[in-house]
Amino acid sequence: MGDGPPSLWEWIARNWDTGRAGSIKDLLGDHLLMSLVPVVAGLALALPLGLACIRWRLLYQPTSALFNVLYALPSLPLFMMLISATGLSPVTVIIPLTFYAMAVLIPAVVDGIGAVPDHVRQSAVAMGFTPLRRLVRVELPIAAPVVIAGLRVVAVSSISLVSVGALIGQGGLGMLFTRAYQNPFLPPVVVGIGLIVLLALVADGLLVLAQRLLTPWERARRAT
């Protein structure tokens, strides 16, 4: 100590795994949890809700209006509101981000399944598909590219938004920014931004890969 501030790499090495809460490794784990749970939960909720909106058309307008309003609310006041119910826990961050995910994914499900050509749906019915099998084998695969496009937006924005949670003490890698603000010092900011961007790139890359594997016909189409 004593010979000035440590370099970036020294700082990373020193703080990567301190065994105490707040190590970089720890924050990375929190960040992953708080950003990916909303994506998965958002998809799990948006699917049945989207299907319900297709089944009962009247539901769609009010549902999408409600989620658009939620989407318009800034995240910080939402976190504040939820503190009284869920306290200073990751759930307080996960819930609003799940709503944001749903705001994007419900229209993606509705549009994706709505894009299944009517003659394709008709012929599935005529060949003796049960409604569930038709959904799983015909409608969802055809809707997959649109839904996955939505997931990519949601995954990246979720990873980025978690850091706002730092203001209520639940920000994953975002904690590195508040720390740096209190005590002007660059390395945590660089590490925080770097890891968040890296996470976003990895998540997006995995989704692109998933899309390639799940929708091989789309690749054939692009090739022609």
Add this chain to the structure above:
Amino acid sequence: MITFDAVTKRYPDGTVAVDALSLEARTGEITVLVGPSGCGKTTSLRMINRMIDPSEGRILLDGTPVQSVDPPVLRRGIGYVIQQAGLFPHRKVVDNIATVPYLLGWDRKRARGRAMELLERVGLDPGLAERYPFQLSGGQQQRVGVARALAADPPVLLMDEPFSAVDPVVRTSLQDELIRLQAELNKTIVFVTHDIDEAIKLGDQVAVLRVGGTLAQLADPKTLLAEPADDFVREFLGRDRGIRRLQFISTDRLRLRTDLTVAEGGEGHGDEPWLLAVGSDGRPVGWLARGRPGEPEPAGTYRHGRDSMRAALDAALLSPSGHAVAVDEHGKVVGVATRQALDEALTEAADG
């Protein structure tokens, strides 16, 4: 056999799509439902596989009311072909064809084997099996649609304007293909179209429906053309009913002359105004006018004994000589049907 027993379809808003329809689609035959839009032909078809349920009346499939069968089970036993083929864009051609076998729980190998067999049966290159539907032409997609409907070998086939979305040349070849397939398979087919020519070409019997879903006439095509039941049917059949009747008259008994031909490059003889030049391969080269040297003029041909009198007459009208050239399967000249011979055959047909 499919029996419509006083079937009515009325929608909640009061529109009647099908009104007390009774008819039988006989086993192993093609029954065509034809009529203008709004005549309930597609509704009638869809009531057979319960995509629509009737408001009144019953539909029997070999004596069993279809309403008593669970729709998915019923539909797996009935082939269905629709206008845009309705292929699954996300499945390869071979898997599209194997759809119903998969639904019936066949193992993958057997289902794909069956699909490959059908691909060839409908006249497609097996190399198309691993393509996706969008990589096929409209006509090829429609053939895949037919193969898919046949995959589980259902006794009944429902076809809803299957050939309306393709160009006329492809349509004709698909129609010919269906006639050829049906000769091999003997399915009970109900075929919906708005095109009366298609109905007459394909149908063993034709049901003409009028707007409001009532049956105007049920008859075999020949009877339909000869004896339309009323003005509606007459108008729907169109103007050239007489000419179209000729397509049901065989050219078997058309008298042929064999003395009107001359080898290509050879000299004319006798005093016939026109002689047919025949190439060394036996195929017609063209008509030569006596005393007017020059290029042979094109000859209209028909396949003797296979084509109808309509084709023979058409061939005659296309020849400058007014005679029709009769050829065999391989396009070789077997003789010439003169105007007199055609006239005799037409007189006979009009009397019979």
